[in-house]
Amino acid sequence: MRIAVFSTKPYDRTYLERANASREHEIVFFEPRLTRGTVALASGFEAVCAFVNDDVSAEVQATLAQNGTRLIALRSAGFNNVDLESAKRLGLSVVRVPAYSPHAVAEHTVALMLGLNRKIHRAYNRVREGNFSLGGLIGFDMVGRTAGVIGTGKIGEVVCRILTGFGCNVLAYDPKPNAECEPMGVRYVPLDELYAQADIVTLHMPLSKETHHLIDADAIERMKRGVMLVNTSRGGLLDTPAVIEGLKSGKIGSLGLDVYEGEAELFFEDHSGHTLHDDVFARLLTFPNVLVTGHQAFLTEEALTQIAETTLASVDQFARGESLTNAVPT
Ligand code: NAD
Secondary structure, X not given: OEEEEOOOOHHHHHHHHHHHOOOXXXXXXXXXXXXXXXXXXXXXXXXXXXXOOOOEOHXXXXXXXXXXXXXXXXXXXXXXXXXXXXXXXXXXXXXXXXXXXXXXXXXHHHHHHHHHHOOHHXXXXXXXXXXXXXXXXXXXXXXXXXXXXXXXXXXXXHHHHHHHHOOOEEEEEOOOOOOOOHHHOOEEOOHHHHHHXXXXXXXXXXXXXXXXXXXXXXXXXXXXXXXXXXXXXXXHHEOHHHHHHHHHHOOEEEEEEOOOOOHHHOOOOOXXXXXXXXXXXXXXXXXXXXXXXXXXXXXXXXXXXXXXXXXXXXXXXXXXXXXXXXXXXX
């Protein structure tokens, strides 16, 4: 099949070409994001391969469908950027990569926790400038601390496993508890109890209408003073201005982010020579106790291999007219 790949980075090309070596798809790589302005590039391609910040709205889909596209293959687990009702109406199939490596994201989540806790980002800069003072670098032992994991699907489960391994007391909240978690010693509790008890709160649920801005001023108010908050799921789970108020007041002791609500305008590109116009993001970067990575939690060799393999396996199934194992129900 002819596949138009949007938001292409060098690693996408490397891993997709490797996966295609044993197949015969015609893959064309486009660097721009999929938007109303770039959708014409996909004209004549039966399959479009999109990533997390591509615009797969009803309007973009209408043009895709009109120009011959029949399959939208997301090389991500999340599908919050796709209008599923419109896909159904237009007869577009949507596939995703539901589990490429939960370990990649879970391990990055814990890297943010440890980095923040032991102030690795500050120590790194100090040492390079010949400053070996330890002032302000005091952390805490993870053993015995209470971590609250919200969302215990594939990634949350691995986070629970790592944190129980550290000797943390792990509390969890999920409307659909995971049977793997309780045997590890994880205790499911109502959200209020998790907020009240947790020294660390980490988010691992999808972004939806229900979870949008789940962490708002009210939720923050119910958390422990000095709580560490970590979000590697989707930026829209946090009401970022409320989080900034929490940081200013000291209610939030530290914040680790791999995702940001306005990331589509920022992440995955080099903006180092330009003025930062997002004042909310700029404010976040002024706090010494905030550690931000640019949506890189998925970026491991294993995950990229799996993303490319699963994506092309879905295209194979579509081309053969088979049922799609990784279809997003529309
Ligand atoms: P999953 O579907 O396996 O698990 C999600 C869990 O969230 C489910 O158990 C579900 O019951 C639970 N959930 C739903 N609504 C909830 C709510 N209101 N409160 C608490 N829990 C709720 O998904 P996953 O593979 O573990 O991925 C989780 C999220 O991680 C994805 O939706 C995606 O947004 C994000 N992600 C980020 C990256 C990255 O690179 N930063 C990579 C992959 C996935």
